[in-house]
Amino acid sequence: NAGVTQTPKFQVLKTGQSMTLQCAQDMNHNSMYWYRQDPGMGLRLIYYSASEGTTDKGEVPNGYNVSRLNKREFSLRLESAAPSQTSVYFCASRPGQASNKQFFGPGTRLTVL
Amino acid sequence: GESVGLHLPTLSVQEGDNSIINCAYSNSASDYFIWYKQESGKGPQFIIDIRSNMDKRQGQRVTVLLNKTVKHLSLQIAATQPGDSAVYFCAEKNNNNDMRFGAGTRLTVKP
Numbered sequence: 637n638a639g640v641t642q643t644p645k646f647q648v649l650k651t652g653q654s655m656t657l658q659c660a661q662d663m664n665h666n667s668m669y670w671y672r673q674d675p676g677m678g679l680r681l682i683y684y685s686a687s688e689g690t691t692d693k694g695e696v697p698n699g700y701n702v703s704r705l706n707k708r709e710f711s712l713r714l715e716s717a718a719p720s721q722t723s724v725y726f727c728a729s730r731p732g733q734a735s736n737k738q739f740f741g742p743g744t745r746l747t748v749l
Numbered sequence: 750g751e752s753v754g755l756h757l758p759t760l761s762v763q764e765g766d767n768s769i770i771n772c773a774y775s776n777s778a779s780d781y782f783i784w785y786k787q788e789s790g791k792g793p794q795f796i797i798d799i800r801s802n803m804d805k806r807q808g809q810r811v812t813v814l815l816n817k818t819v820k821h822l823s824l825q826i827a828a829t830q831p832g833d834s835a836v837y838f839c840a841e842k843n844n845n846n847d848m849r850f851g852a853g854t855r856l857t858v859k860p
Binding site: 640671676677678679680681684694726728736737738739740741742743 | 757781783785790791792793794795798838840842846847848849850851852853
């Protein structure tokens with residue numbers, strides 16, 4: 637199993653550009669998450685999907701949208717990137733209600749100029 | 750212990766010594782906690798978890814201690830190795846069933 641995969645690994649955008657971060661998991665997990673990690677801070681939840689077909693806002697959803705394309709894939713979209721969105725983005729998945737353990741992808745390092 | 754800010758707390762230990770990393774959590778109603786390890790340029794990796802009905806849980810070379818009275822969590826690593834060098838952070842399950850993550854402690858193992 638590859639676990640949780642993310643693409644791209646690195647991305648540089650100009651202010652106002654848009655892009656989509658891709659995430660996929662092959663563990664048949666029900667729940668998926670998008671976090672951002674900024675220097676010296678803990679992971680902050682952007683959006684999550686408790687199950688296929690549902691999405692909910694997390695702690696810092698402004699400026700982002702998500703799509704749970706199917707059970708495997710959960711994408712994060714920046715419609716108009718801003719320098720404040722420069723961060724490392726992590727996708728995670730969780731089996732479901734029976735387990736609180738989250739499995740993380742390798743991250744996408746995004747810089748917005 | 751962990752704190753939010755630009756500079757992570759750091760812990761430097763000699764190879765072979767035991768390491769103790771501390772974490773203070775905020776929600777007295779939290780009933781589940783996890784420790785993660787994050788190596789440079791990688792995603793967080795699960796180490797060990799503990800439920801609030803336990804005070805101690807042991808894994809391979811790692812032990813987590815939970816003190817609910819003072820809302821404190823610690824991770825003990827026995828016989829620390831260079832490969833243990835990483836950022837370690839705790840997470841607590843909050844009221845919404847989401848996990849709240851600490852900023853982390855950077856562990857450096859000196860050979």
